[in-house]
Amino acid sequence: MPEQRVLVLGANGQLGKALRAEFPTAVFYGREECDLSQPEKVSELPFDTCDVIINAAAYTAVDAAETPEGAALAEAVNASAVEALSVLAAEREILLVHVSTDYVFDGTKKSPYLETDQFNPLGVYAQTKAQGDLAVQKAPRHYLLRTSWVIGEGNNFVRTMAALAERGIKPSVVNDQIGRLTFTQDLAAAIRHLIDSKAPFGTYNLSNEGPASSWADIAAQVYELTGHDPVDVTGVTTEEYFAGKEGIAPRPLWSMLDLSKIEATGFIPASWEARLASYFSQLD
Ligand SMILES: NC(=O)c1ccc[n+]([C@@H]2O[C@H](COP(=O)([O-])OP(=O)(O)OC[C@H]3O[C@@H](n4cnc5c(N)ncnc54)[C@H](OP(=O)(O)O)[C@@H]3O)[C@@H](O)[C@H]2O)c1
Secondary structure (H helix, E strand, O other): OOOOEEEEEOOOHHHHHHHHHHHOOOOOEEEOOOOOOOOHHHHHHHHHHEEEEEEEEOOOOHHHHHHHOOOOOOOHHHHHHHHHHHHHHHHHHHEEEEEEEEHOOOOOOOEEEOOOOOOOOOOOHHHHHHHHHHHHHOOEEEEEEOOOOEEEEOOOOOHHHHHHHHOOOOEEEEEEEEEOOOEHHHHHHHHHHHHHHOOOOEEEEEEOOOOOOEEHHHHHHHHHOOOHHHHOOEEEEEEHHHHHOOOOOHHHHHEEOOHHHHHOOOOOOOHHHHHHHHHHHHHO
């Protein structure tokens, strides 16, 4: 069977970079090739020459999305452009792969979120991502991967903590937001797996496996893995951390995603602890 022709949007983001290794023959579009803040540009994408579109682009500035300018951009990129993509993918019978977030939930559940759980997004970014999910779910041929706490090549929490450790800083880190990391190599591999295995279309949760942990737990592991003392990390509540700061988007406290559905298709992600250890060994 001929290789599927794949177009990736969001080529230069954390996930976009990981997709380059997983889909070496794909065509990659960044913001220059298609600016999704102008959703009408979506109709100019080369639909005739692709079988699959993977949308790794998103407006991901969670706090900036609370400003009027940020909200307008988040709405355009995460909702309106995705709606346009979904409509055109359906018309052209193209497979649409899209990525969403645990932030569509309010984080009040006490067990891992299922793909079918009710949305209750807390902030503007989250609301626009939820709108995108509803749009993608209207395309008959879609994979919607809902993920959490993404770590890849680029600015992310793990890099920030490693930089703080290097500078001898003893940070306060939130200890009441609970979840699991998702390394982009596993997210990209999960996308490849769903496409290649012809798994049933629909929504799939995807994070790394491993224990439920707080950001403070993860920061302590980063300190240890980089040869620093984990007791330098002090845990604080989200409320304490953001006290007196303006323009902060609310975050869900519970971000655990149930992985049973994707694991039943044969994709078992590595544990985030193993990935975190190899993340630093690769940077050496
Ligand atoms: N990061 C997380 O912790 C997290 C958690 C859960 C879910 N997710 C979801 O996972 C997916 C991938 O996230 P990521 O961490 O890879 O994000 P990222 O590193 O912030 O990358 C997002 C990409 O989207 C592109 N983009 C933004 N505005 C655009 C526009 N107007 N037109 C075209 N492209 C635009 C950016 O382009 P530039 O490079 O030009 O800025 C960037 O390359 C997203 O759907 C995100 O919502 C992320």
